[in-house]
Amino acid sequence: MLAWTDTLPSRGVSWTMVSVPDCPSQGIFDLWIGQTEVTWDLLECWALGLDTSFQEGVDAVSYPSKPYSAIFANFGHHGHPAICVSFDAATEFCHWLAKVTGRPYRLPAANEWVYCCSHDPATDIDSIAWHRGNSDDTTHRVAQKAANNFGLFDTFGNVAEWCTDRCARGGSWMTKPELLCAEFSEPEDSKWNEADPQSPKSLWWLANGQHIGLRLAATGLCKIE
Numbered sequence: 001m002l003a004w005t006d007t008l009p010s011r012g013v014s015w016t017m018v019s020v021p022d023c024p025s026q027g028i029f030d031l032w033i034g035q036t037e038v039t040w041d042l043l044e045c046w047a048l049g050l051d052t053s054f055q056e057g058v059d060a061v062s063y064p065s066k067p068y069s070a071i072f073a074n075f076g077h078h079g080h081p082a083i084c085v086s087f088d089a090a091t092e093f094c095h096w097l098a099k100v101t102g103r104p105y106r107l108p109a110a111n112e113w114v115y116c117c118s119h120d121p122a123t124d125i126d127s128i129a130w131h132r133g134n135s136d137d138t139t140h141r142v143a144q145k146a147a148n149n150f151g152l153f154d155t156f157g158n159v160a161e162w163c164t165d166r167c168a169r170g171g172s173w174m175t176k177p178e179l180l181c182a183e184f185s186e187p188e189d190s191k192w193n194e195a196d197p198q199s200p201k202s203l204w205w206l207a208n209g210q211h212i213g214l215r216l217a218a219t220g221l222c223k224i225e
Contacts, residue, residue, distance in 0.1 A: 001018060001019075001150065001151040002018070002019040003016050003017065003018045003019070003035060003151065004016065004017050004019075004032075004221070005017075006101060006103065008042075008045055008051050008100070008101075010051055011045050011050060011051050013041050013042050013045055015034060015035075015036070015038070015039075015042055015216070016034070016035040016036070017032040017033065017034060017035065017216065017218060017221060018032065018033055018034075018035050018150060018151050018152060019031070019032050019221075020032070020033055020115070020116050020150050023115050026111050026112075026115055027111075028111070028112055028115055029219075030219055030220050030221075031112060031116070031217065031218075031219055032217065032218045032219070032221040033108060033112070033116045033117075033150070033152060033215065033216070033217050034152075034215040034216035034217070035143070035147075035151060035152055035153060036081075036142035036143050036152075036153045036154060036215075037081035037082075037142055037153075037154050037158060037159055037161060037213050037214065037215050038081065038082050038093075038213060038214050038215060038216060039078070039079055039080060039081055039082060039142055040077050040078060040079075040080060040081075040082050041078055041079065042082075043082040043085070043093060044082075046093050046096045046097070047064055047066075047089075047093070047204075048066065051100065064089055064092075064202075064203075064204030064205065065202065065204060065205070074137075074138055075138055075139050075210060076138065076139055076140065076141060079141040079142065080139050080140065080141055080142070081139055081142055081154070081158055081159040081213040082159075082213050082214070083139060083159055083209065083210045083211065083212060083213055084205050084206045084207070084209045084210055084212065085162070085204075085205070085206065085209070085212055085213055085214055086193070086202070086203060086204055086205060086206050086209070086212075087162055087166050087188055088203045088204065089203070089204040089205065090107060090162040090214040091107060091162075093214070094106045094107055094214075094216065097216070103218060103221055104218045104219060104220060104221065105216050105217070105218050106164075106216075106217055106218065106219075107162050107163060107164050107214060107216075107217060108161075108163055108164070108215065108217035109163060109164050109165070109217075110163045110164065110165045110167065110169070110185075112163075112217060113161065113163050113169050113170075113215075114169070114182045116150055116152060116155070117148065117152060117155035117156070117161075117169070117170060117182070118148075118155075118182040125156070125157075125177045125180055126177070127145060127146045128145050128146050128147075128148065128155075128156060128157075129145060129154070129156040129157030129158070129171070129177070129180055130144075130145065130154070130157040130158045130173050131156075131157040131171065131172075131173065131174075131175050131176065131177045131180060132173070132174055132175055132176050132177065133176075133177050134177075135157070135158075135173035135174070137173065137174070138173060139158055139159060139173055139210075140158060140173070142154055142158070145157075154170075155170055156170050156171055156180040157170070157171055157172060157173060157175065157180060158172060158173055158213075159172050159173070159211055159212060159213030160172045160175075160186055160211055160212055160213065161213060161214050161215045162212070162213075162214045163185075166187065166188045167185040167186060167187050167188070168185065168186045168188075168212050169184070169185045169186075170184070171184055172211035172212070173211060174211050175211075191208060192206040192207075192208050192209040192212060193205075193206045193207050193208060193209065194207070194208055195207040195208050
């Protein structure tokens with residue numbers, strides 16, 4: 001397994017990308033995928049405008065409104081996966097991260113996610129996933145369960161992860177364990193934001209989406225330092 005850690009120096013926030021083997025039958029070449037789900041530590045550098053080290057010369061960078069305080073109620077923060085992230089926010093965050101790092105970060109395509117995040121059906125699901133049966137109705141710090149064959153953590157359970165087709169994959173802390181398989185996905189749903197008091201409703205945060213997060217992908221992540 002080839003892995004590489006990237007960092008936002010001004011905030012001391014790091015994340016690890018894993019190189020996965022090519023899969024010509026799926027048109028997958030030179031693909032890197034986040035070893036863990038994106039945590040609040042990284043997402044807040046964008047969402048709260050905390051990182052300023054790369055702002056000079058960067059244009060068209062959008063920042064969302066601050067997340068609802070209720071997002072953190074009964075859920076973990078530092079080291080935990082970001083939640084209540086809309087598809088638009090996940091996409092814009094990836095655009096921002098690509099601009100500030102100069103690296104091609106993005107959301108994974110559906111076929112990329114399935115290839116990278118599938119697991120052996122014979123594997124004990126409790127050993128790799130936080131789900132309805134063992135999560136105590138909350139998210140957990142990333143990388144506390146066993147990794148899959150590609151060295152990726154929490155590909156099933158904890159939080160569902162956006163793909164470019166506007167579906168969230170992998171299930172979450174609230175998903176029944178028997179549903180956790182590569183074919184399980186959740187299309188974008190207006191119910192995930194029905195409690196938002198704003199009019200129009202937020203493009204950035206999902207008031208009822210405490211189970212929705214994201215994982216980074218990149219093609220051609222060539223600069224290994």
